[in-house]
Each structure stands twice: as C-alpha cells, then as structure tokens.
Amino acid sequence: MLTIGKLGEAAGVKVPTIRYYEQIGLLPEAERSAGNQRLYGRKAMERLAFIRHARDLGFTLEAIRDLLSLSDRPDQSCAAADAIARAQLAEIESRLARLTALKAELERMVVQCAGGKIADCRVIEVLGDHSLCATDHRHPESEVPS
Amino acid sequence: MLTIGKLGEAAGVKVPTIRYYEQIGLLPEAERSAGNQRLYGRKAMERLAFIRHARDLGFTLEAIRDLLSLSDRPDQSCAAADAIARAQLAEIESRLARLTALKAELERMVVQCAGGKIADCRVIEVLGDHSLCATDHRHPESEVPS
DNA sequence: CCTTGAAGCTATAGTTGCTAGAGACATTAG
DNA sequence: CTAATGTCTCTAGCAACTATAGCTTCAAGG
Ligand SMILES: [Zn+2]
Ligand SMILES: [Zn+2]
Ligand SMILES: [Zn+2]
Ligand SMILES: [Zn+2]
Numbered sequence: 222m223l224t225i226g227k228l229g230e231a232a233g234v235k236v237p238t239i240r241y242y243e244q245i246g247l248l249p250e251a252e253r254s255a256g257n258q259r260l261y262g263r264k265a266m267e268r269l270a271f272i273r274h275a276r277d278l279g280f281t282l283e284a285i286r287d288l289l290s291l292s293d294r295p296d297q298s299c300a301a302a303d304a305i306a307r308a309q310l311a312e313i314e315s316r317l318a319r320l321t322a323l324k325a326e327l328e329r330m331v332v333q334c335a336g337g338k339i340a341d342c343r344v345i346e347v348l349g350d351h352s353l354c355a356t357d358h359r360h361p362e363s364e365v366p367s
Numbered sequence: 368m369l370t371i372g373k374l375g376e377a378a379g380v381k382v383p384t385i386r387y388y389e390q391i392g393l394l395p396e397a398e399r400s401a402g403n404q405r406l407y408g409r410k411a412m413e414r415l416a417f418i419r420h421a422r423d424l425g426f427t428l429e430a431i432r433d434l435l436s437l438s439d440r441p442d443q444s445c446a447a448a449d450a451i452a453r454a455q456l457a458e459i460e461s462r463l464a465r466l467t468a469l470k471a472e473l474e475r476m477v478v479q480c481a482g483g484k485i486a487d488c489r490v491i492e493v494l495g496d497h498s499l500c501a502t503d504h505r506h507p508e509s510e511v512p513s
Numbered sequence: 514c515c516t517t518g519a520a521g522c523t524a525t526a527g528t529t530g531c532t533a534g535a536g537a538c539a540t541t542a543g
Numbered sequence: 544c545t546a547a548t549g550t551c552t553c554t555a556g557c558a559a560c561t562a563t564a565g566c567t568t569c570a571a572g573g
Contacts, residue, residue: 224540226549233505236550241531256539258550271495277505278494279469282530292491299488303480306490310473313466320463323425327456334449342445344452345438348424349417359379359423370569372520382521387560402568404521428559515573522567528560538551543544 222252222260232269239269247272247286280309322358329355368398368406378415385415393418393432426455468504475501 229236242248243259248268251259261269268289275285284305291302326347334343347353375382388394389405394414397405407415414435421431430451437448472493480489493499 224549235532237532258539267495270497274497275494277497278472279466288491288494291485292495295484295486297485299480299482299485299490302485302488302490303477303482306473306477306480310470310477313470313473317463317466317470320425320459320466324456324459324463326424327452327459331449331452331456334445334452336445336449338441339437339443339445339448340441342448344445344448345434348421348434349413349438351416351420351423370521381561383561404568520569525563527562533556534554540549542547
C-alpha cells in the first residue's frame with residue numbers, strides 16, 4: 222500500500238491532483254490508514270496511470286470518465302471507446318490545422334519586421350489589421366486546452 | 368458612436384467579452400450615454416480589433432496588454448514587440464510538435480483496434496500502458512490554450 | 514403617447530484542470 | 544523526544560471567458 226505521495230511519485234502526478242481526481246469521482250475514495258491517510262493499492266495505481274496517460278494524449282476528464290466506465294465493462298462492444306478516440310483524433314487534427322496557420326502568420330510577421338521604431342513595426346501593423354494576413358486563421362469554434 | 372452590441376457585431380466579439388476587457392483594463396472605460404450605456408468611437412474599435420486579432424493568433428491577454436502599451440509609444444524601438452511575437456511563435460511551434468506526436472499515437476490506436484469487445488480493445492489497452500506507444504508524447508510543461 | 518420587446522446595465526457564479534495556501538494532525542529519522 | 548516532513552481539509556486562485564438574474568433604457572409600432 223502506497224501513501225498518496227508515493228503514488229504520485231510513481232505515477233508522475235502531483236499529490237493535489239490525485240486528491241482532485243478523487244473529489245470529482247474519477248478515482249474511487251481511497252482506503253484510509255489508522256491515522257486517516259489515504260492508502261493505495263495496485264488497482265488505484267493502474268487507474269491513475271490510465272487517467273494520466275489519457276490526459277497526456279489530450280483527452281478531457283469527461284472523456285476519460287466515459288473511457289473508464291467503459292473499461293469496467295469488458296464484455297461490451299468497444300465501439301463507444303473507439304468513437305471517443307476518433308473524436309479526440311479529429312479534435313487534435315483541427316487544432317493542428319489551426320496552429321499550422323498561426324505559425325505561418327507569426328513567421329510572416331516576424332520575418333517582415335525590419336526592426337526599427339514601433340511606428341514602422343510590421344508585427345504591430347499586422348496585429349492591427351487582419352487583411353494583411355495571408356491566411357484566414359480566425360478562431361472557428363471553442364478554445365480548448367492542448 | 369456605436370453601442371456595445373454594434374461594436375461587438377462589427378468586431379466579431381461577444382458583448383460580455385467587451386465588458387470583460389474593460390473590466391480588466393485592456394479597453395479603457397467607455398464613454399456613457401445619458402442613459403448610462405457605453406458608447407464607442409473609432410479608436411475603441413481599432414483597439415478591440417487589435418485585441419481580437421492578437422487573440423486569434425494565440426497571444427495571451429498579458430502579452431496583448433504589453434503589445435498595446437508598446438503600440439502607444441510609436442517612437443520607441445520595436446525590439447520588445449518583436450520579442451513577444453517570437454516568443455509566441457516558439458510557443459506555437461512547441462504545441463505543434465506535441466500535437467503532431469499526439470496525432471500519430473491516436474491514429475495508431477484507432478487503426479490497430481479490430482473493433483471487438485472492450486477486453487480486446489486496442490484503444491483501452493494503449494491508454495492503460497504508455498509503453499505501447501511509439502513515441503514519447505508525455506506532457507513536458509504547462510497546459511496552455513490554443 | 515404608450516406599450517412592448519430588444520438591448521443594455523451591474524453583480525455574481527460557473528466553466529476546465531488543476532495549483533497554492535492556511536492551519537491542524539500523522540509519521541518518521543535521528 | 545523532538546524536529547522535519549508528509550498528509551489532512553477547506554478555501555481561493557489561474558486564464559479567458561460565458562451564463563444567469565434582476566434590473567433600466569431605448570427604438571419602433573399602433
Ligand atoms: Zn518590429
Ligand atoms: Zn490575421
Ligand atoms: Zn476498440
Ligand atoms: Zn503514450
């Protein structure tokens with residue numbers, strides 16, 4: 222049985238994050254020691270590793286919640302899990318497309334600036350006027366974390 | 368003079384967002400009509416367009432605050448502005464690198480799943496075990512929005 | 514002129530995924 | 544035994560908005 226600190230160390234997750242996952246119900250309530258400290262066994266560690274890995278792949282906690290409850294029903298079809306993964310892939314692809322456009326615009330700005338006074342700065346100028354941009358990079362949908 | 372609604376429409380910014388920008392000091396306090404409603408002129412519109420465009424290019428509000436105060440001093444060197452833009456470019460490039468790795472892993476997962484039961488689902492399996500991944504995609508630094 | 518509906522006002526709370534702090538209790542090394 | 548570290552709960556804060564509630568003001572139609 223590991224204390225929360227050891228578990229965090231083992232899984233590469235900070236202690237408050239583990240408590241947070243428990244609080245929102247992603248991790249079950251941990252066993253407690255005589256002195257009321259959380260104790261974790263192998264199952265908790267695997268579950269935490271799953272969560273952490275999915276987070277590292279960009280899944281939201283909501284998606285992870287669904288994936289976890291699916292993985293608790295091994296006999297069912299995996300179609301739902303695959304759909305979540307495909308949705309995540311689509312999300313990543315759309316962010317990639319957007320970031321690629323942003324990168325191109327930022328490179329243009331930086332390259333075009335001759336480096337004089339603010340009044341002549343291409344960076345400031347372009348920021349003030351999207352029609353100076355080469356691509357349409359404007360924000361299509363919601364802002365999501367990476 | 369535009370009302371806040373017309374300004375938002377013209378600039379592609381929601382009304383509460385404009386009020387929010389004023390509240391945090393990105394936009395100056397607007398003039399008010401006799402009935403206490405905000406009124407905006409061309410300068411406010413340009414400033415809002417600048418903010419919006421910079422946001423669309425992924426700059427944080429903090430960076431935009433700095434860029435705006437730089438653009439208010441046209442005689443100074445633009446080195447600071449260029450540095451902010453280059454930092455933003457670097458940030459975008461690092462997000463791109465990460466997302467590219469994520470995309471590859473997600474594609475692998477999705478493609479490898481034969482689509483049977485959860486117990487045999489490659490998606491669930493890989494999520495539980497990073498050593499099944501082809502690349503090291505783990506989260507390096509802080510989570511930042513796109 | 515009056516009414517009605519849209520648009521505006523303030524203030525507060527919610528979103529996501531944590532992170533940081535305060536103040537108290539538990540455990541462990543020396 | 545004591546000191547240092549770890550853990551406990553609870554609360555608040557971060558970015559960048561978004562949503563809600565309960566008002567007031569405005570513009571247009573009858
Ligand atoms: Zn410049
Ligand atoms: Zn642009
Ligand atoms: Zn599957
Ligand atoms: Zn992995």
